[in-house]
Amino acid sequence: xxxxxxxxxxxxxxxxxxxxxxxxxxxxxxxxxxxxxxxxxxxxxxxxxxxxxxxxxxxxxxxxxxxxxxxxxxxxxxxxxxxxxxxxxxxxxxxxxxxxxxxxxxxxxxxxxxxxxxxxxxxxxxxxxxxxxxxxxxxxxxxxxxxxxxxxxxxxxxxxxxxxxxxxxxxxxxxxxxxxxxxxxxxxxxxxxxxxxxxxxxxxxxxxxxxxxxxxxxxxxxxxxxxxxxxxxxxxxxxxxxxxxxxxxxxxxxxxxxxxxxxxxxxxxxxxxxxxxxxxxxxxxxxxxxxxxxxxxxxxxxxxxxxxxxxxxxxxxxxxxxxxxxxxxxxxxxxxxxxxxxxxxxxxxxxxxxxxxxxxxxxxxxxxxxxxxxxxxxxxxxxxxxxxxxxxxxxxxxxxxxxxx
Numbered sequence: 001x002x003x004x005x006x007x008x009x010x011x012x013x014x015x016x017x018x019x020x021x022x023x024x025x026x027x028x029x030x031x032x033x034x035x036x037x038x039x040x041x042x043x044x045x046x047x048x049x050x051x052x053x054x055x056x057x058x059x060x061x062x063x064x065x066x067x068x069x070x071x072x073x074x075x076x077x078x079x080x081x082x083x084x085x086x087x088x089x090x091x092x093x094x095x096x097x098x099x100x101x102x103x104x105x106x107x108x109x110x111x112x113x114x115x116x117x118x119x120x121x122x123x124x125x126x127x128x129x130x131x132x133x134x135x136x137x138x139x140x141x142x143x144x145x146x147x148x149x150x151x152x153x154x155x156x157x158x159x160x161x162x163x164x165x166x167x168x169x170x171x172x173x174x175x176x177x178x179x180x181x182x183x184x185x186x187x188x189x190x191x192x193x194x195x196x197x198x199x200x201x202x203x204x205x206x207x208x209x210x211x212x213x214x215x216x217x218x219x220x221x222x223x224x225x226x227x228x229x230x231x232x233x234x235x236x237x238x239x240x241x242x243x244x245x246x247x248x249x250x251x252x253x254x255x256x257x258x259x260x261x262x263x264x265x266x267x268x269x270x271x272x273x274x275x276x277x278x279x280x281x282x283x284x285x286x287x288x289x290x291x292x293x294x295x296x297x298x299x300x301x302x303x304x305x306x307x308x309x310x311x312x313x314x315x316x317x318x319x320x321x322x323x324x325x326x327x328x329x330x331x332x333x334x335x336x337x338x339x340x341x342x343x344x345x346x347x348x349x350x351x352x353x354x355x356x357x358x359x360x361x362x363x364x365x366x367x368x369x370x371x372x373x374x375x376x377x378x379x380x381x382x383x384x385x386x387x388x389x390x391x392x393x394x395x396x397x398x399x400x401x402x403x404x405x
Contacts, residue, residue: 054109
């Protein structure tokens, strides 16, 4: 009624020790001009001292042997993420009524280090699409003769130099140290890649023991990292593995944002071949559910006991549509013939051959790939996902009777 609007700006509190203290909320009326807002924000981010970690990073970066602007910036970004010292989900991006916000003020430390190094650094302030109000997910823009980069270390899950996917398409203010403002539209690379290998080994009952490994890059890695931080590392496989509890699970590079995220695990329960195959199908459909571009590769590796028969292997299939492409193929690798050990007698060897098959197990491998480009429509992606799921399965008859199903 007074002609002013109020908004909530979330920043890190000054109390407490260590990095990323609990936040407090600062609420005040919207200033009457964009210039006034820019002056307030720059004072907010440069007029207060950085954390102890930010001060140490600025000193270390200045003495670093890294020469390139973006190489130094990537190191600062990575160090801020790893220096948080906490897996508190509150440090992750969240959503409020006004849009995306963050409760950890990493941008102040990053901006301080960049200015100490004399870099061309500007504050990035994304604006909410509905009201045009500043969002708390603040970043730092760097420019050099080699181009420009966008750093949002508060996301904690996204590689340095790239706009996080949840800010894609938003308007933002670029504010330099003199409070000069430029309006830009943020553009994120929303693509990513996922690679899975599911290994199956049948027991005497025909049920399969399963182990799975995954490798994620780009936005795919960021989404899995966020899921791990919020729900724990067991969440990686629980949904697609029908809530099966992993017997063992290893997760690497959670905070090494410039490296692929690697996951390896074995499932506690045995399953049928169709149940195991549905694990990859579930993951495939989930990955492309929103029509996002990117690359997918999965390998199903089945160890087949010696003496088993494999028939009806489907021919390879390839399909292209709207800039996207899918391929799937089977390959049978025959096990090597076992020869008589040199220290065995011929009689011992003949006795062993009568009760065993003198050949190592065969390996049946299925590989499926899907590449969806920016121009590939969601309808085309769904159609290619359907084709991958419908790709046929060979008939595997076990040596001791029965089939893998």
